[in-house]
Amino acid sequence: MVLTPDFATRPVISFQHVHKTYSTGTEALRDVNLEVPEGDFLFLVGPSGAGKSTVVRLLIREEKPSKGKIFVDGVELGRMKRRRLPHYRRKVGLVFQDFKLLPNLTVYENIAFALRVLGEPDQHIRARVAEALDTVSLYGKENTYPANLSGGEQQRVAIARALVHAPRFIIADEPTGNLDPATAWEIMQLFLRINARGATVVMATHNREIVDLLRRRVVAIDAGQIARDDRSGRYHDDFAKSEVRAQ
Amino acid sequence: MILRNLKFALNSAWQSFWRNLAVSLAAVLSITLILILAGINLLVGHALSQVLDGFRAKVSEISVNVSDDTPLASVYDFKDQLAADPRVVSVRFVTKDEALTQFKSDPQNLILAQQIEGNPLDAKLDVQVRNLNDVAAVDSMARQWSGVDPTDPTNYQGDFVNRMLQLSQWLELAGVGLLVVLLIVSVVIVMNTIRTAVYHRRKEIEVMKLVGATEWFVRGPFVIEGVMTGLIAAAIALALLAVGYEPVVSRFKSDIGFIPLSYDPAFISSLARDLLLAGAMLGALGSYIGVRRYVRI
Numbered sequence: 001m002v003l004t005p006d007f008a009t010r011p012v013i014s015f016q017h018v019h020k021t022y023s024t025g026t027e028a029l030r031d032v033n034l035e036v037p038e039g040d041f042l043f044l045v046g047p048s049g050a051g052k053s054t055v056v057r058l059l060i061r062e063e064k065p066s067k068g069k070i071f072v073d074g075v076e077l078g079r080m081k082r083r084r085l086p087h088y089r090r091k092v093g094l095v096f097q098d099f100k101l102l103p104n105l106t107v108y109e110n111i112a113f114a115l116r117v118l119g120e121p122d123q124h125i126r127a128r129v130a131e132a133l134d135t136v137s138l139y140g141k142e143n144t145y146p147a148n149l150s151g152g153e154q155q156r157v158a159i160a161r162a163l164v165h166a167p168r169f170i171i172a173d174e175p176t177g178n179l180d181p182a183t184a185w186e187i188m189q190l191f192l193r194i195n196a197r198g199a200t201v202v203m204a205t206h207n208r209e210i211v212d213l214l215r216r217r218v219v220a221i222d223a224g225q226i227a228r229d230d231r232s233g234r235y236h237d238d239f240a241k242s243e244v245r246a247q
Numbered sequence: 248m249i250l251r252n253l254k255f256a257l258n259s260a261w262q263s264f265w266r267n268l269a270v271s272l273a274a275v276l277s278i279t280l281i282l283i284l285a286g287i288n289l290l291v292g293h294a295l296s297q298v299l300d301g302f303r304a305k306v307s308e309i310s311v312n313v314s315d316d317t318p319l320a321s322v323y324d325f326k327d328q329l330a331a332d333p334r335v336v337s338v339r340f341v342t343k344d345e346a347l348t349q350f351k352s353d354p355q356n357l358i359l360a361q362q363i364e365g366n367p368l369d370a371k372l373d374v375q376v377r378n379l380n381d382v383a384a385v386d387s388m389a390r391q392w393s394g395v396d397p398t399d400p401t402n403y404q405g406d407f408v409n410r411m412l413q414l415s416q417w418l419e420l421a422g423v424g425l426l427v428v429l430l431i432v433s434v435v436i437v438m439n440t441i442r443t444a445v446y447h448r449r450k451e452i453e454v455m456k457l458v459g460a461t462e463w464f465v466r467g468p469f470v471i472e473g474v475m476t477g478l479i480a481a482a483i484a485l486a487l488l489a490v491g492y493e494p495v496v497s498r499f500k501s502d503i504g505f506i507p508l509s510y511d512p513a514f515i516s517s518l519a520r521d522l523l524l525a526g527a528m529l530g531a532l533g534s535y536i537g538v539r540r541y542v543r544i
Contacts, residue, residue: 060457083461090459100454104266117460119251161458 011035011071012169012200013059018068020054020224028054030224032068036202038168041195043211044204045235046221052204055221056173059202060094061085073168090118093162093199097174099154101146101161107133108142111161118165132160136190152183159190163199170194172203176210184210211235252464259468263448264475270444271476277440278480278529279487281433282522285426286488289521292422293514294496299415306411307376309386309403312369315343317394322370325392329374334385336375343370369396382408437533441473445538452541462542469538470531477530481522488522489515 013036020029029051036042044052057063058070061077070077073091080088094100101110111132115125133139136156146154155175162170172191176184188210195201205211211218211234218233219226264271313322322340329338341349346368351360374389376382386403389395445452455465496510 086456086459086461086464088459089457094457100450100457102451102454104262104451113454114458116255117455117458117464121251 010037012038012073013202014069014071015055015058016069016071018058018065018070020051020058020063021066028224029058029065032221032224032226034219034226034229036200038200039195039198041192041201041214041216042203043214043216043218043233043235044202044221045206045211045218046227048206050221051224052221053173054224056171056202056204059171060092061088086117090165091168093159093165093167093170093194095155095158095162095170095172095175097177099146099151099158099178101154101157103146106143106145107138107149107157110146110157111164114161114164128164129160132164135163135193136160150183151178152180152186155179155183155187156190159187159194163194168199170199170201170203172201172205174205175203176205176207181209188214208235252467256464256467256471260471260475263468264472267444267447270440270447271472274437274440274444274476274530274533275480275483277436278433278477278526279483281429281436281529282481282484282526283487285429285433285525286484286518286522288422288425288429289518290488290492290514292418293511294509295418295422297509297511299411299418302411303379303415306404306408307379307382309374309376309382309389309401310341311372311374311389311392311401312396312399313371313394314396315369321394322372325394326372329372329385329389332385332388334377334381336377338375339373341371341373343368346371369399379408379412433529434532434536437473437477437529438536441469441476441530441533441537442540445469445534445541449541452538456542465542466535466538469534473530473532473534473537474527475530477526477528477533478523479526480530481526484526485519485522488518 013034015032015034018029018032019027021027032051032055034055044055046052054063058065058077059072061080064078072088075088077088102113105113108129111129112125115128120128129142130139133142136159138153138156138160141149141153146157149157155178159175162172170191175191176187179187184207191201191203192214215232215234218228218230218235220228220233326338326340329335343366347363347366350356350368372389374385376385382403383405386401386405390400395401452465492515493510493512500509
């Protein structure tokens with residue numbers, strides 16, 4: 001089942017005239033305006049260096065905008081106090097291309113970690129981790145270390161960790177970048193299921209096949225600006241060409 | 248929740264100490280070496296202060312020689328006057344006979360005592376002064392007393408006392424200076440060692456921050472690990488110092504007998520307290536500073 005986002009509702013993510021210039025002088029974003037309603041599934045596409053990762057970094061408040069405002073769930077991220085930041089990040093589930101799993105912890109411990117920082121009791125952690133393992137179909141791998149898992153399995157663990165605390169937003173940066181097409185497709189099915197449960201998903205990706213197949217909202221970024229925002233879009237050919245040129 | 252977080256921090260610190268054993272041992276080793284140096288400084292300082300205390304006790308006692316023709320009543324008057332002085336701890340009157348007996352009982356005077364005819368020694372007042380700085384003033388008061396032997400009034404050696412005072416001040420200053428230098432060097436070394444340990448775990452810290460851990464949640468295990476490292480290092484340093492203390496002192500005594508160095512087992516407990524406290528604080532401070540760069544969100 002595909003949920004159509006309700007654009008009439010108040011956006012949960014809102015970029016208002018956002019500019020980002022890094023201390024090196026690189027202008028990563030220029031006057032970006034973007035609204036994401038609750039329950040949306042949004043692909044951020046564009047050539048390398050276009051500004052997709054900057055959008056992700058701004059969303060998880062690893063960076064602050066140089067100009068403009070970003071609101072998430074009614075809170076302006078640029079003005080958020082440092083001590084409030086951990087509480088904000090607990091509302092967000094993060095998935096990265098390089099998985100960012102802790103190699104010294106088992107699958108169970110890696111997933112439980114997101115709940116430990118919340119100070120949840122052990123009993124609660126056990127139940128929630130079991131549920132998350134079930135969602136990503138990794139039951140029976142609890143005691144395995146990440147090094148003994150395939151790339152797809154590691155990404156499943158990362159997704160389980162991202163959703164174990166039932167976040168309202170999932171932000172994913174190239175989650176299928178290190179995976180073969182079949183595994184990438186399995187991982188996308190997981191994201192769709194999470195989205196169907198109500199979580200808003202923002203995903204930066206280079207994976208043209210998946211974007212074209214799923215026909216969800218596509219926001220194309222080029223040279224730091226929003227070039228296109230299609231409700232049911234495709235990974236535009238122009239980008240594919242410019243990427244080939246860049247290589 | 249605080250208890251759960253504390254339990255998590257303790258568990259993480261313990262696991263991380265053993266998982267990163269090579270780096271942990273490097274940290275333990277550097278803190279141990281620093282604490283051994285600090286411990287040696289404290290032990291030498293303590294031994295020297297014992298020696299100085301002995302000297303101080305000796306030089307803060309002066310003998311006022313009484314002229315043979317001074318009436319006993321005048322001697323007792325002056326004795327009372329001295330005893331009433333707040334700078335004076337005690338005054339003891341030693342008669343001529345007692346002075347002779349004392350002189351003869353000293354083995355160093357054995358040959359001289361056999362050659363003495365009659366009693367050439369003065370009666371004297373042995374005065375114990377409370378503060379070394381006041382000995383000169385008490386001596387000057389005694390010299391002005393009419394009953395004092397004008398040829399040899401007192402046994403006070405002003406120069407020696409002044410030198411002793413200077414020496415003790417310099418030694419105290421040197422000890423404090425050395426401790427300050429050790430402290431600065433140790434904090435820098437510990438901070439860098441722990442920063443290396445933290446650098447190895449920067450990914451872990453990044454993940455902690457991304458899943459919403461507070462700064463103290465991230466910092467806590469590192470600080471506890473630092474305290475643990477410091478305590479282990481302090482225990483090793485203490486064991487080595489405790490084992491080496493007695494043999495070194497006795498060796499020193501047999502080689503350089505004129506300096507009355509002594510072994511003081513009671514000092515070990517105060518050394519233990521100081522080293523454990525210093526170790527724990529060094530570890531905690533080094534970790535706190537070392538982890539700061541990576542923890543800031």
